[in-house]
Amino acid sequence: MVKIYAIDSDKERYIPISLDTLVTGTQIPFEIYTYDGTIYKSLLDKGATYSYFAKVMIEKQALSNFYIRQRNALSFNEYMQNAGKLKSMLLDPSFFEFKYKEFKEKWFIIDKKIINTAIPFKLAIGGLRFPIFGEIPFTVDNEISYKNMLELNSDIAVRKRDIDAYYNYLDKLLDTQEIDDPLIKLRVRREKLKVWCYKIYEEISNHSLSQDTLLKLYKHINLLIGLIRSNFDMAGKLLFFEPSDVYLYIHSTNVSLMSMMHGHVINKDDNYLLTLGISAILHDVGRMVIDDDAREDSYDKINRNIYKSHVLKGKELLEPYNDIPPIAKTVALTHHEREDGSGYPYGLTGDKIHPFAKIIALSDTFENKRVSYYDHPTIKRTQILKEMTQDLQLYDAIMLKDFLKFVANLSL
C-alpha cells in the first residue's frame, strides 16, 4: 500500500490526470488522489517523491483513476512544463551518482526479509535501485504489503535517524513468540551487528568512540559466536545476500561473520574468535574518511592510491583507543598485505603478516568478489573459489585450503 488512505470528504472538485506524465524520482508538488467510484482517497502526499517504488506499488494495486485538486492546477501545470527537463536530468548519469550519494548518506540498508507482519513495521522506507530514489510512507502490516515489498527489485532502507527505532523493531522480533524460524532470528542478530558496526564507524570517524558502543559491539559479536557454533549449517545462509551489499557496514559485518566461521572450523576458542570478529568489523574503518569514489581497481593511479591509503587512515583512527585490541589496529593496517609481498602498504611477506590479517584477507577478498557478481549464489561461489585458487600465491597455503573447504561446504 502506498499510503494509508486519508479519505477526502469535502466536495471540492477534482481534475483527472494521467500518472504516465509524472517523472519517477521527482518530488510531486501536489497531492494525488484516486477515485474508487464513491470517494476520493489521497494516494500521494504533496512533496512526496514519485519514486519507481511508488509507481510499482500503484500498479500492483491496479489503481487506474487519478486526480488532483482543482486548487493545485497551477502547480500541476508548472510541474508539467518542467517534466521534459526533469526527464533529461534523470537520464544524466552524474545526477544518478549524486542521488546515490545522497541516498547513502541518509539511509541505512536493512534486510527486508526479516520484516514480519506479526509485528507491524511503521518506519518510513526508502529504496534504491535505478530508478528508485527517495522514501515513501510504507506500512508492512499485512501479507500483501509484505509480499509487494519483497518482490521489489530494490534495496530497502530506513532513515539513519530512525536507526534506533529500527533497532527496537529488531528487539521485538527476537522477543515475539510468533516467530520461531531460527534462520530469521539469526538474520535479526546479523542486523543488530550491522547496526553496531554502523554506529562504531560513525563514532570512530568522528573521533568520538564511546565505551558503551564498543561494549555493545563486543556483546553482539559474542552472541553471534554462540550462534555460529550452534547453527553452523544455517550460518552459511547469512553470507549470501543481494549483490548490492556494497555498503561499508554490510561489507564489514559479512567479513566479520565469515572470518569467525573460518576461525570456528579451524577449532579456535571463543577469545580468538572474539578478537578476530572485532578486528574484522574494524578492518575497513579507514574507508570512512577517504573519497567515496576511490577504487582499488581504478584505472587512475591517483585514485588507486587514495583507496590504498585507507589502511593507514584506519590504523590512525583506531590508534587513540586503548580499549581496541592492538591486533585490530594491526589488521586495519595490514589486511591488504599478501603472502608473496604483492600487497600494501609495506609489501610484507609470509610470517611478517599477522595470522588475523591473513584470515580476514580471505573473507574480505571473497566478499569483494561476491558483490561484483550478479549470478546465482551457487555459481557465484564456485566461480569465486576458482579464482581464489588460481591466485594461491597471494594467500597462506594452509589458511586458503581451510577457507576453500569450509566455504565450498556451506549450505546456501
Ligand SMILES: [Fe+2]
Ligand atoms: Fe580494506
Ligand SMILES: [Fe+2]
Ligand atoms: Fe574490506
